[in-house]
Amino acid sequence: MGTFLGYRCSICGKDYSPEAVTYTCPNDGGNLDVTLDYDRIRAEIDPSYVMASKDGSIWRYLPLLPVDDPGHFDTPLRAVGWTPFYAPTRLADDLGLSNLWLKDDGRNPTASFKDRASAVVVARAQAIGAEVVVTASTGNAGAALAGMAAAVDIPAVILAPQDAPQAKVAQLLIFGAQVFLIEGSYDEAFDLTLEAAEAFGWYCRNTGYNPFTAEGKKTAAFEICEQLTFNLGAVHEPPHQWEAPDAVFVSVGDGNIISGLHKGFKDLFELGWIKCVPRLYGVQSHGSAAIYNAFTNGTEEIKPVQAQTLADSISVDMPRDGLRAVRAATETGGAFLAVQDEDILEAVRELAQKAAVFAEPAGATSYAGLIKAVSEGHVEPTDNIVLLNTGNGLKDVKAALKAAGEAIVIKPTLEALERALN
Numbered sequence: 001m002g003t004f005l006g007y008r009c010s011i012c013g014k015d016y017s018p019e020a021v022t023y024t025c026p027n028d029g030g031n032l033d034v035t036l037d038y039d040r041i042r043a044e045i046d047p048s049y050v051m052a053s054k055d056g057s058i059w060r061y062l063p064l065l066p067v068d069d070p071g072h073f074d075t076p077l078r079a080v081g082w083t084p085f086y087a088p089t090r091l092a093d094d095l096g097l098s099n100l101w102l103k104d105d106g107r108n109p110t111a112s113f114k115d116r117a118s119a120v121v122v123a124r125a126q127a128i129g130a131e132v133v134v135t136a137s138t139g140n141a142g143a144a145l146a147g148m149a150a151a152v153d154i155p156a157v158i159l160a161p162q163d164a165p166q167a168k169v170a171q172l173l174i175f176g177a178q179v180f181l182i183e184g185s186y187d188e189a190f191d192l193t194l195e196a197a198e199a200f201g202w203y204c205r206n207t208g209y210n211p212f213t214a215e216g217k218k219t220a221a222f223e224i225c226e227q228l229t230f231n232l233g234a235v236h237e238p239p240h241q242w243e244a245p246d247a248v249f250v251s252v253g254d255g256n257i258i259s260g261l262h263k264g265f266k267d268l269f270e271l272g273w274i275k276c277v278p279r280l281y282g283v284q285s286h287g288s289a290a291i292y293n294a295f296t297n298g299t300e301e302i303k304p305v306q307a308q309t310l311a312d313s314i315s316v317d318m319p320r321d322g323l324r325a326v327r328a329a330t331e332t333g334g335a336f337l338a339v340q341d342e343d344i345l346e347a348v349r350e351l352a353q354k355a356a357v358f359a360e361p362a363g364a365t366s367y368a369g370l371i372k373a374v375s376e377g378h379v380e381p382t383d384n385i386v387l388l389n390t391g392n393g394l395k396d397v398k399a400a401l402k403a404a405g406e407a408i409v410i411k412p413t414l415e416a417l418e419r420a421l422n
Contacts, residue, residue, distance in 0.1 A: 003041050004066035007032035007211060010324050023209050031321055032211040034066045038270050047239045047273050056082040058116055058219040066215055070123035075151040076109035080119040081219050083107045085227040088355035095374045099384045104357050106392030110147040113390035118144035120216030121205045122152055130203035136189040138312045139168025140391055145205050146175035159189040165312060165396045187317040207254045208321030214260035221264025224386050225274055244274040246383035251365035251390055252282035253314030255291055255325030262328035279334035282325060283369025285309035286338045291322045295336035300326050310341050310399055313362035313391060335378060339368040348403040358393035
């Protein structure tokens with residue numbers, strides 16, 4: 001934590017000390033970027049230090065995080081991150097790509113990418129002595145917070161829309177969180193969470209609103225570069241640089257994952273650990289495309305929409321980290337893409353049948369976007385491309401059944417099986 005210098009507002013650029021603020025800029029309400037002492041980090045460690053670590057989790061990158069070691073060894077808190085990094089050759093061949101990689105964050109302890117943010121937020125909650133942590137969620141962020149809070153024995157309160165998938169609500173409850181289903185949207189749950197946190201003195205994890213969420217999510221960028229370096233056989237003795245991909249595709253709702261990835265790649269670039277920041281491509285459903293709309297209109301002004309998509313994890317009326325999400329694409333030469341819900345369901349099927357990765361609709365949205373990007377010429381066939389799955393398909397079995405179709409019911413005889421096969 002000695003490398004944690006403070007915060008910088010993403011709108012006005014004002015700097016704050018670690019003690020001066022908690023959530024957003026008091027001047028204009030802008031999201032805060034955590035600032036680190038790059039000179040100190042650079043002087044004390046290099047990529048070889050990290051690659052020598054035997055810690056297969058986000059905590060291998062502790063010197064690059066604004067928190068102290070959270071302890072609680074031998075709990076799921078210590079198992080977050082370092083998720084599988086596959087080479088899905090059948091998908092690559094279908095798209096005419098030479099170098100496609102798939103990072104499966106559905107393999108995290110609570111089965112989603114959101115564990116990264118919640119683990120770091122819980123570490124921060126411990127450091128500041130928070131007695132209760134709270135978040136608004138469509139399911140995954142809440143499950144991640146409930147699970148990580150259970151690991152360290154901090155009470156958690158979760159506010160979720162009433163129509164959140166039952167599998168996700170079950171996770172919230174089974175981890176022991178106090179769960180309140182809101183008769184309204186995620187955005188209404190978000191606003192109520194802010195009011196409750198202020199009224200009751202709870203520590204709020206809300207996506208984007210809490211600057212430590214992006215710090216947890218940036219660890220995926222670190223892993224992508226480290227794992228890509230190893231898989232390409234580009235490791236030198238000692239490795240003073242990692243390989244960065246040419247392009248990364250990720251689904252987008254609130255915007256915090258893509259802004260977190262952007263922060264992570266920028267950290268590595270500032271340290272001199274990678275030669276360039278990859279192009280970042282955010283993918284939204286047409287039914288929840290507020291950031292896509294801003295990007296295509298050439299503006300950083302995010303206007304709310306009436307979100308309606310089967311990909312509940314990215315169903316957001318007003319993205320709370322939209323500005324930084326737009327910049328993640330524009331500053332890296334990437335783009336935002338929008339796809340239809342039927343394309344997302346097809347992507348769920350293809351990821352499962354051709355890459356053996358079971359993704360929830362929001363997780364598969366990135367692949368639907370990659371298909372569109374290839375057809376529109378956003379990427380070259382020889383680019384090193386990373387596709388990010390952000391959640392396991394068991395999170396939303398109802399949507400999975402829509403994608404897969406119904407099983408055939410038969411009598412328990414060979415004749416019945418033969419008839420069904422024919």
